[in-house]
Amino acid sequence: METLDHKEVINLLLQLASILILARVFAELARKFKQPAVVGEIFAGIILGPTILGNFFPGAHEYLFGAHEMTNIAFDGFVQISVVLLLFIAGLEVELHIVWSQGKKALYIAVASMVLPIIAGFVVAYAFPEFLGVNINDRIVASTFFGLAISITGLAIVARILMDLNLFKTSSGLLIIAGAMIVDVLGWLIFSVILSLSESGSEGLGVWPTIGLTLLFTLVMLTVGKGLINKVLPWINKKLAWPGGLLSLSLALCFLAASFTEFIGIHAIFGAFIIGVALGDSEYLTEKAKEILHQFINNIFAPIFFVSIGLKVNFISGFDPGIVGVVIVVGLLTKYYGAYFGGRLAGIPRKESIVAGIGMSTRGSMDIVLGLIALENGLVTEPLFIGLVILAIIASMSAGPLIGWARNLKV
Amino acid sequence: MDRGQDKWSCIKSIVQIGKIRLFKVISFFNMYQKVALAIAFSPRMEALISETKRLVELFESELILIHIGKKTDELEAKLEEILIKTGLDQIKTKLIWKEGKPVKMINEACKEENADLLVAGALKREGFLTYYMGSVGRKIIRKAPCSVLTLIEPKVGSTVFEKIVLNGTQLEITPHVIKVGIDFSKKINAEQVHILNEIKMYGLQMGTASEDSEEEASQTRRQLVQHELTYVEDILKNVDLGKLRPNIKVTGGRWAVELARFCEKIDADLLVVGDDHKLNFFDRIFPHDLEDLLSTLPCNLLIVKN
Numbered sequence: 001m002e003t004l005d006h007k008e009v010i011n012l013l014l015q016l017a018s019i020l021i022l023a024r025v026f027a028e029l030a031r032k033f034k035q036p037a038v039v040g041e042i043f044a045g046i047i048l049g050p051t052i053l054g055n056f057f058p059g060a061h062e063y064l065f066g067a068h069e070m071t072n073i074a075f076d077g078f079v080q081i082s083v084v085l086l087l088f089i090a091g092l093e094v095e096l097h098i099v100w101s102q103g104k105k106a107l108y109i110a111v112a113s114m115v116l117p118i119i120a121g122f123v124v125a126y127a128f129p130e131f132l133g134v135n136i137n138d139r140i141v142a143s144t145f146f147g148l149a150i151s152i153t154g155l156a157i158v159a160r161i162l163m164d165l166n167l168f169k170t171s172s173g174l175l176i177i178a179g180a181m182i183v184d185v186l187g188w189l190i191f192s193v194i195l196s197l198s199e200s201g202s203e204g205l206g207v208w209p210t211i212g213l214t215l216l217f218t219l220v221m222l223t224v225g226k227g228l229i230n231k232v233l234p235w236i237n238k239k240l241a242w243p244g245g246l247l248s249l250s251l252a253l254c255f256l257a258a259s260f261t262e263f264i265g266i267h268a269i270f271g272a273f274i275i276g277v278a279l280g281d282s283e284y285l286t287e288k289a290k291e292i293l294h295q296f297i298n299n300i301f302a303p304i305f306f307v308s309i310g311l312k313v314n315f316i317s318g319f320d321p322g323i324v325g326v327v328i329v330v331g332l333l334t335k336y337y338g339a340y341f342g343g344r345l346a347g348i349p350r351k352e353s354i355v356a357g358i359g360m361s362t363r364g365s366m367d368i369v370l371g372l373i374a375l376e377n378g379l380v381t382e383p384l385f386i387g388l389v390i391l392a393i394i395a396s397m398s399a400g401p402l403i404g405w406a407r408n409l410k411v
Numbered sequence: 412m413d414r415g416q417d418k419w420s421c422i423k424s425i426v427q428i429g430k431i432r433l434f435k436v437i438s439f440f441n442m443y444q445k446v447a448l449a450i451a452f453s454p455r456m457e458a459l460i461s462e463t464k465r466l467v468e469l470f471e472s473e474l475i476l477i478h479i480g481k482k483t484d485e486l487e488a489k490l491e492e493i494l495i496k497t498g499l500d501q502i503k504t505k506l507i508w509k510e511g512k513p514v515k516m517i518n519e520a521c522k523e524e525n526a527d528l529l530v531a532g533a534l535k536r537e538g539f540l541t542y543y544m545g546s547v548g549r550k551i552i553r554k555a556p557c558s559v560l561t562l563i564e565p566k567v568g569s570t571v572f573e574k575i576v577l578n579g580t581q582l583e584i585t586p587h588v589i590k591v592g593i594d595f596s597k598k599i600n601a602e603q604v605h606i607l608n609e610i611k612m613y614g615l616q617m618g619t620a621s622e623d624s625e626e627e628a629s630q631t632r633r634q635l636v637q638h639e640l641t642y643v644e645d646i647l648k649n650v651d652l653g654k655l656r657p658n659i660k661v662t663g664g665r666w667a668v669e670l671a672r673f674c675e676k677i678d679a680d681l682l683v684v685g686d687d688h689k690l691n692f693f694d695r696i697f698p699h700d701l702e703d704l705l706s707t708l709p710c711n712l713l714i715v716k717n
Binding site: 037093177289290294298299 | 611623
């Protein structure tokens with residue numbers, strides 16, 4: 001087994017230390033301005049990456065991120081694990097009983113808030129592939145991917161905003177949370193199907209088997225899988241060290257599910273997400289355990305992932321104001337109006353529908369993961385990915401003030 | 412003489428009307444004016460009738476006995492025998508015999524008779540298949556048009572409801588549930604009343620609060636607990652507690668699961684929860700809320716409907 005040499009180990013440790021330190025500094029700064037930590041972490045990546053450090057201190061940047069190829073491979077392993085864990089925690093956040101209790105209203109809002117951006121995103125990207133920078137050879141899949149990327153809601157971000165505004169437990173708050181949960185589940189189901197259609201991701205089984213397997217895997221995990229989890233978890237809680245036993249085994253379960261979905265031709269992150277949903281919905285996973293898992297992943301692995309975005313992309317050379325403008329306008333308007341009309345269709349009063357529209361437009365987590373996968377699979381170009389990241393930053397920064405404003409509207 | 416007799420009968424009529432009106436007024440303030448009991452000539456029938464008799468006497472209600480099945484002389488005689496044995500006031504008891512699908516017919520009878528409360532027996536735990544296919548007992552609970560009291564172990568000597576747990580989770584129906592639960596507890600002289608409240612998505616909320624400093628996170632934690640306590644206390648301000656001193660407990664997790672655990676932990680006699688929508692097969696595949704409780708009944712269950 002090949003191992004890292006002395007210098008490579010030092011390099012890897014320095015990479016991780018600099019990422020975690022700068023991510024923390026900028027997350028704290030974001031906190032000071034009442035902004036989500038993810039915004040600060042993305043900025044930390046922009047500073048550490050080719051955009052700032054590479055531009056102004058190329059030597060330092062080269063030493064940290066370009067001198068040792070093996071280190072970069074090892075670091076990429078960390079990033080992959082971070083993405084899988086992010087999806088696992090996203091799955092844990094989905095609480096099916098909240099979704100069921102909100103019923104049709106949440107479903108209307110979620111579906112409408114996805115359908116409109118997916119259609120609009122598809123049409124725009126399909127009509128202007130060269131301008132937007134979607135893969136012309138894989139036009140249908142790339143355009144759908146773009147539509148899907150702008151249709152995602154940032155559940156954790158919107159939860160935080162609603163908590164800060166004291167709206168979390170109100171009917172509007174729970175509706176948005178349930179809607180965002182549905183979007184997450186639907187989004188990742190659609191994602192795994194689209195990826196199987198992609199020319200570049202055609203190592204899998206083909207379209208129909210992938211669709212069948214995706215649905216079967218989801219259904220089995222949420223029924224039989226959850227049943228098994230319900231049998232094993234009480235034993236783990238009672239017999240093993242707490243929370244050590246639970247933490248290590250739940251992460252092992254997450255990696256197992258991720259490797260299984262990767263093996264059968266669906267992306268690894270889908271397995272992590274669904275096992276997260278099954279585990280999170282189990283009555284035996286205590287809220288305290290969820291809190292610990294959240295803290296562990298959100299404060300260690302999430303920063304690694306969000307900073308890594310800035311390391312991969314040059315935000316100055318890749319910046320295209322035209323593309324960024326289109327992504328922002330299409331992304332914000334279609335998501336807002338989709339959720340708003342969904343709310344009105346479900347019979348929700350106008351003001352509450354406006355709040356739901358703004359809340360559902362919050363982004364800043366899974367949409368970036370989706371965009372990055374599209375970038376790595378050659379479906380979108382760097383400028384379009386930058387547009388998606390900027391859309392996420394603007395949407396997550398503006399959601400809080402906009403919801404506050406909407407609540408005081410006299411409509 | 413005739414005039415005197417007329418006068419006397421007139422006074423009697425007035426008194427009678429007054430009595431009827433008074434009974435109506437008392438009945439209006441009664442929690443349950445009409446209590447229905449679904450009977451099925453099972454070994455538990457006598458115990459169920461005995462339990463219901465006690466409730467009917469406590470609440471001064473009328474009793475409606477519903478049997479779904481063919482009316483035969485033999486069954487009639489058997490029922491008559493049990494009614495005499497249990498000492499039911501047969502004047503205030505109405506017998507309904509219907510044929511057809513049990514759940515549908517029982518619900519129909521409850522609607523026709525404007526029953527306020529349906530008493531039914533149910534097994535504590537059901538087999539895998541029975542649960543998913545839906546037993547008569549569970550189906551009644553899921554679809555009844557009125558409040559339902561489910562007794563898991565009815566006794567001939569009547570169950571004593573000493574420890575009562577009320578669902579205090581923030582739901583639209585909760586203020587009504589707490590009020591009904593307190594009135595019920597007072598009426599049956601319960602010794603302990605616990606109101607269990609649950610912090611919704613505690614893990615997610617505290618997970619996102621981990622972006623804050625330790626002091627701020629602790630403050631958030633305290634606020635979450637305090638918010639739930641205040642919610643229940645505000646409801647209790649508008650309820651006549653009598654001598655009851657309810658114990659408010661805050662927990663985190665899925666409310667139905669937490670309620671079941673708490674009831675089992677304190678060995679509760681009765682759990683009072685609300686229900687404002689009908690449950691279907693899909694709810695059994697992905698159990699939530701009330702369906703979480705129905706999979707394993709932790710104790711006797713009173714489901715309050717609006």
